[in-house]
Amino acid sequence: MTNTQAIAHQLAKVLTRYSADYIEARLEESQSSYITYRGRELDSIGRVRAIGGNVRAMVKGAWGFVSFNDLNELPGRVELAVKQAQFAGSEESQLAPVEPVVDILSTEPDKNPVVIPLAEKKQLLDEYNDIIWRTPKLQTSMIGYGDSYKKVIFLNSSGSYIEQDRADVILRLTAVATADHEVQQAVLSLGSRGDFSLIQGLHQPIEQMAQHAVELLSAPQVKGGEYTVVLDPVLAGVFAHEAFGHLSESDFVYENDRLREIMTLGRKFGSSQLNIVDNATMPGLRGSYKYDDEGVPATKTYLIREGKLVGRLHSRETAAKMKEKPTGNARAINYHYPPIVRMTNTYIEPGSASFEELTGDIKEGIYVKNWYGGTTSMEMFTFSAGEAYMIRHGKLAEPLRAVVLTGNVFTTLMNIDGIGNDLKMNQGGGCGKGEQVPLPVTNGSPHIRIRHCLVGGR
Numbered sequence: 001m002t003n004t005q006a007i008a009h010q011l012a013k014v015l016t017r018y019s020a021d022y023i024e025a026r027l028e029e030s031q032s033s034y035i036t037y038r039g040r041e042l043d044s045i046g047r048v049r050a051i052g053g054n055v056r057a058m059v060k061g062a063w064g065f066v067s068f069n070d071l072n073e074l075p076g077r078v079e080l081a082v083k084q085a086q087f088a089g090s091e092e093s094q095l096a097p098v099e100p101v102v103d104i105l106s107t108e109p110d111k112n113p114v115v116i117p118l119a120e121k122k123q124l125l126d127e128y129n130d131i132i133w134r135t136p137k138l139q140t141s142m143i144g145y146g147d148s149y150k151k152v153i154f155l156n157s158s159g160s161y162i163e164q165d166r167a168d169v170i171l172r173l174t175a176v177a178t179a180d181h182e183v184q185q186a187v188l189s190l191g192s193r194g195d196f197s198l199i200q201g202l203h204q205p206i207e208q209m210a211q212h213a214v215e216l217l218s219a220p221q222v223k224g225g226e227y228t229v230v231l232d233p234v235l236a237g238v239f240a241h242e243a244f245g246h247l248s249e250s251d252f253v254y255e256n257d258r259l260r261e262i263m264t265l266g267r268k269f270g271s272s273q274l275n276i277v278d279n280a281t282m283p284g285l286r287g288s289y290k291y292d293d294e295g296v297p298a299t300k301t302y303l304i305r306e307g308k309l310v311g312r313l314h315s316r317e318t319a320a321k322m323k324e325k326p327t328g329n330a331r332a333i334n335y336h337y338p339p340i341v342r343m344t345n346t347y348i349e350p351g352s353a354s355f356e357e358l359t360g361d362i363k364e365g366i367y368v369k370n371w372y373g374g375t376t377s378m379e380m381f382t383f384s385a386g387e388a389y390m391i392r393h394g395k396l397a398e399p400l401r402a403v404v405l406t407g408n409v410f411t412t413l414m415n416i417d418g419i420g421n422d423l424k425m426n427q428g429g430g431c432g433k434g435e436q437v438p439l440p441v442t443n444g445s446p447h448i449r450i451r452h453c454l455v456g457g458r
């Protein structure tokens with residue numbers, strides 16, 4: 001038994017002795033490594049080990065939260081969290097009931113990317129950087145690699161004791177090309193649930209990415225206006241997560257009167273083909289887990305089913321306050337933060353259309369691929385696509401400079417009139433909410449077609 005486990009076992013015995021309505025503790029041991037390049041030069045490389053934890057206590061509806069790096073300080077920290085909560089609490093504590101769970105999932109890591117020597121990782125990234133720099137007209141490049149392995153022990157005053165582990169790998173490459181005062185860029189973003197082999201052997205896609213940045217220098221700008229657009233699985237997945245998914249987070253819904261009115265269960269949001277799901281129970285994805293950071297079992301939650309709003313994402317507290325079932329969506333980026341309502345693996349379920357069926361009857365439209373960036377503000381979104389092509393008479397035509405899609409998420413959901421049969425999950429994403437960024441998530445979708453989409457140049 002490790003020292004952290006011994007401390008957790010001791011704490012489990014005494015957690016009910018404090019005068020609080022509820023107490024939980026999370027103890028973490030993590031290792032991570034990172035390598036970054038700016039242009040040709042190596043920018044940073046290193047390894048980090050961290051150990052720490054937190055205690056969260058609820059008294060009369062208020063939370064106390066204390067994080068710490070020295071596990072030996074634990075009893076004092078529990079008292080402090082309880083005192084904080086006692087000081088602020090004045091209502092009734094509301095937490096949806098959950099059966100206590102005792103489960104030990106982690107014994108030995110089968111995929112720990114951190115143990116692969118840094119030299120081996122650097123050699124692979126050197127090769128990738130060389131490929132990028134073989135491209136003519138290159139102005140600069142960026143590479144960011146990170147991996148981690150984390151063991152988490154969760155326990156609470158209801159008798160839950162859970163040990164889980166998780167591993168992550170993330171790689172993002174950017175190539176920037178320039179000619180005649182023009183600058184264009186292309187991005188490739190990938191990730192995995194700790195499997196380093198998924199970022200090996202990418203020499204060819206990276207070469208294509210760098211060449212794409214150069215091609216864009218001579219590509220025409222789109223003529224702004226309304227088009228029928230076909231989104232690839234990456235961009236459609238980001239749309240599902242960013243434009244719609246965040247509006248399904250119940251802490252946000254509960255606190256916002258207008259949004260609560262809009263997000264009425266049973267309301268029609270799209271055609272009967274449209275299903276949007278958040279599902280942490282899918283195996284092996286970056287947003288997957290068995291229990292969330294409140295010890296609640298992960299679930300598959302339909303947000304939109306057959307076009308109607310049927311669910312939303314909950315912590316125990318939001319579920320109790322909104323009188324709905326907990327969904328196991330309380331997540332914290334690390335022990336420095338309390339869990340908040342987050343997405344996991346969010347995707348549009350596949351339909352039946354082939355890519356040719358989606359594009360076949362489009363006279364003049366646009367095919368948009370990959371996520372480049374964007375912003376959302378309530379129901380409005382603005383997304384930049386990484387790649388774009390004209391669709392002419394049902395066929396893919398010339399490449400375009402990067403385009404921007406703008407719209408109202410609810411109007412856009414209604415305008416989805418074609419859903420492909422080719423669901424793909426994109427593992428390159430990281431989600432931000434408040435200070436907690438980037439949280440490992442996965443977005444996915446098949447190709448989808450949207451009518452009357454407003455498209456502009458970047």
Ligand SMILES: [Zn+2]
Nearest residue numbers: 241242431432
């Ligand atoms: Zn997000």
